[in-house]
Amino acid sequence: MKVVVLIGMEVHVQLRTQSKMFCRCQVRFGAPPNSLVCPVCLGLPGSLPVPNREALLKALTAALAFGCTPPAVTKFDRKNYYYPDLPKGYQISQYDQPLGKGGTLEIVTQEGVKVVRLRRLHLEEDTGKNLHDEGTGRSRVDYNRAGTPLVEIVSEPDLASPEETRAYLTALRTLVQYLDISDGNMQEGNLRCEPNVNLHIEDGGKLIKTPIIEIKNINSVRNVERAVRYEIQRQIEEYQQKGAAVTEVERATRGFDADKGTTFVMRQKEAAHDYRYFPEPDIPPITISAAWRSEAQARVPELPPARRRRFMQEHDLGEYDADVLCRDHHTADYFEAVVAAGSAPKPAANWILTEVARHANERETTVAQLGLASARLAALIDLVESGRIARTAAVKKILPLMLDSGEDPERLMTTLGLARLDDENLLRAAAEAAVKNNEKAAADYRAGKQKALSALMGFVMRETQGKANPDTVRSILEELLSEE
Numbered sequence: 001m002k003v004v005v006l007i008g009m010e011v012h013v014q015l016r017t018q019s020k021m022f023c024r025c026q027v028r029f030g031a032p033p034n035s036l037v038c039p040v041c042l043g044l045p046g047s048l049p050v051p052n053r054e055a056l057l058k059a060l061t062a063a064l065a066f067g068c069t070p071p072a073v074t075k076f077d078r079k080n081y082y083y084p085d086l087p088k089g090y091q092i093s094q095y096d097q098p099l100g101k102g103g104t105l106e107i108v109t110q111e112g113v114k115v116v117r118l119r120r121l122h123l124e125e126d127t128g129k130n131l132h133d134e135g136t137g138r139s140r141v142d143y144n145r146a147g148t149p150l151v152e153i154v155s156e157p158d159l160a161s162p163e164e165t166r167a168y169l170t171a172l173r174t175l176v177q178y179l180d181i182s183d184g185n186m187q188e189g190n191l192r193c194e195p196n197v198n199l200h201i202e203d204g205g206k207l208i209k210t211p212i213i214e215i216k217n218i219n220s221v222r223n224v225e226r227a228v229r230y231e232i233q234r235q236i237e238e239y240q241q242k243g244a245a246v247t248e249v250e251r252a253t254r255g256f257d258a259d260k261g262t263t264f265v266m267r268q269k270e271a272a273h274d275y276r277y278f279p280e281p282d283i284p285p286i287t288i289s290a291a292w293r294s295e296a297q298a299r300v301p302e303l304p305p306a307r308r309r310r311f312m313q314e315h316d317l318g319e320y321d322a323d324v325l326c327r328d329h330h331t332a333d334y335f336e337a338v339v340a341a342g343s344a345p346k347p348a349a350n351w352i353l354t355e356v357a358r359h360a361n362e363r364e365t366t367v368a369q370l371g372l373a374s375a376r377l378a379a380l381i382d383l384v385e386s387g388r389i390a391r392t393a394a395v396k397k398i399l400p401l402m403l404d405s406g407e408d409p410e411r412l413m414t415t416l417g418l419a420r421l422d423d424e425n426l427l428r429a430a431a432e433a434a435v436k437n438n439e440k441a442a443a444d445y446r447a448g449k450q451k452a453l454s455a456l457m458g459f460v461m462r463e464t465q466g467k468a469n470p471d472t473v474r475s476i477l478e479e480l481l482s483e484e
């Protein structure tokens, strides 16, 4: 039995705009229920929608950044269905002339880089929110969110594992943050994803395709991986129970239960024609002019894949390190600031991804918001790289104090007496003692055995409680041993 996993993704991105998609109501999270509404977003008779230019421009920017092809003319369509959180009884969306077709998204996993094909990108309005009160058994609706601009990005089923699904969502979130079109915050619901999963099972010369299952209610990057992993296993087990009859199981939408780590049936899938799409009669088609396109294009910055490759070339970083740095553009900016302040790129990347990131995690913040001035970190890295302080002392003693006090690393080093011994006379005396006490190693080195030097170095380091500057010690020893 051979199993091929096919996963496609539908992601909704809430655009960060001042006002809603078709009215002037403010877009804001956490306002008192139904305080940000008007006749347009409540769908009252006689009200007319007017498209938000900034939302269109942000969506077009996204389409260009994904490499989609925007049409010459785009239009809105009505998607008809009834649901309490949809006051008009239809959603204004885009059907056959979306803002973007095609395009790709590059993802990085442990196995390397993969290019995922996109099917389309379109603009639509968000629904309101149903609030179910378990205590009273009553439900209420908050229409503050109704009419918020959303971009929906649909991929081809090119993802082949839970890890790739997670990498896809991470890459997409990174991209919208680079474009500055959305906060991309999954907890606040401004990034929502619905993976669809099915399997192609080759068994005894037959190819069996399991029904496509869409999963909803996923609120974190980690949970998308958990949900997909569970669903793949569930479909394999369903096939093992039902055999070829598995193809007769109806397509369904399942929800993800984060506590149990399982998926459950929410509802059977509606076919596309059930929505009775037709062109929105209140909004004329919109021509995407060349001027408009270039306005959007000008907003596309250096994107994560390009930046990652530049970090690899310019700073000689490995793919994985470069990718992790570029996942958050503030972290990538911070890295560049540390390098600009004079730090060598490799140690800078290493410090940021390990030591600095650990402190950020402990304080539940990000590297960029930790408050560690880039010049200060560069100075600390320089102290270590030039051998003036041992790395362990820098990591364990100096860095935490710098974070607490914001003090200069060199001053902290001096105050705490952590500087390495660099006193020429003192180190020369220790080196002479090392040569005297290790006659064999000294003779071996003179005979051409470079490695013998480490025994002599070790002696000096022990004599100085590890504080001697190894570079100075090495040059003194080399000088002493070349004399005779």
Ligand SMILES: [Zn+2]
Binding pocket: 020, 023, 024, 025, 036, 037, 038, 039, 040, 041, 042, 147
């Ligand atoms: Zn409104």
